[in-house]
Amino acid sequence: MSGGPLSSFSKQGILLLSILHYGVGISLFNKAVGDSVELPSGLEREGIKSMEWKYKKMVIVEFDRNISLPRSQFKGRLEMNDSNFSLIIRELTLQDSGEFLVSAASNKEQIPTKTIHLQVHEPISKVEIQKEIKLLANQSCSVWLLCNVSVGSNLSYTWERGNETYRDDQQIHFSLSPADGDISVTCTASNSVSEKSASATVKCSNDTTTPADLTDDTRMKDTRTNSQVMSIYETVEDLAVPILNMPQTLYDKITFGRQPEDPSSSYQEVL
CATH class of the missing domain: 2.60.40.10 (Immunoglobulins)
Structure with missing residues (x-):
């Protein structure tokens, strides 16, 4: 699974900056609408x-x-x-x-x-997980998950899968096999004034082929205190939803924009 390093500004760091007094530095106050x-x-x-x-x-x-x-x-x-x-x-x-x-x-x-x-800041009101699961030729599955949030700036992300935790990526990718069974994944999005989570269950099976969809199992936590990813967006209810950044296959790249061959010319060559 992909994952970045810890954010350089943790919540504690933001809180510390928010209560600086004159003589120490410029004061920063984070507040909610x-x-x-x-x-x-x-x-x-x-x-x-x-x-x-x-x-x-x-x-x-x-x-x-x-x-x-x-x-x-x-x-x-x-x-x-x-x-x-x-x-x-x-x-x-x-x-x-x-x-x-x-x-x-x-x-x-x-x-x-x-x-x-x-x-x-605008408090986070909604978080959903968009998922794309594709069965590969070797019978394993490629899983892409995207954390969609009702606000679009100054956000931090944390993903949890079992005992593993990954930070700072809005979109993650990993592989599963049918033997792995049901896998529970949680995305938590936060900004300086609020935090909210969504969970999804993914699995790999021989008939797996799922279009992108959204989960709505969300939990809200208010953390008010005084204290990127894509450029194309669609609207799903009140969410700003970036398109999943799915890679093209080698075949797609080779044949993209290619004109179909003239059937008559192929027939003549065979003759």
Whole structure:
């Protein structure tokens, strides 16, 4: 079975990045659509003469003795804590992802600008396994499995088959023989805010010939915390489904696009 190395950014790594404070590095917050988030300014009210929050270089909150909220995409969803200047955004959308800058001036000096990155993710709502099983000439079977997910970016994959675990591949391939019997396989897809699994049973028999199909045995796990594969897609219910990357046979490659021979010319050659 194919499988890649462990992802360079584990869930623990994402969580660590998400709670970094100023002075250590740029803060990263991962949130789900519909969540609220409070972005810390790292400031204290005492001694601050003026300050402002910017989103993508546009001022969205200002303080100069009083707090003002210029018109922005966050209208009706934005609030600033006037005691520590933290920024609260409610009912997050995917479009709220981006870079937030907070800058301030005290009575004595200009305070260095600080940066926070907010990444809003769509929670995974559905996972299904597409499978293709073909009987080979030697009576073994070639099995291709594809993990289809309701969202299409920033995903990690884990496959389990018996005691074996494989990571980072959306599609896997392995061989079976009739003697192997029923084999249970599980795909788990996750992003920074959610995780969901689907399971399928595959087997090899002498009459095996299955078209691509989808399983719906799924389990949902919410992992919200503050903390590729193909270019052609079809739509199956609410899933973005890439086509299984099945290899062509040598015969296919040789005869692809070949014009059929003229039957009359063949007959003449025999004569």
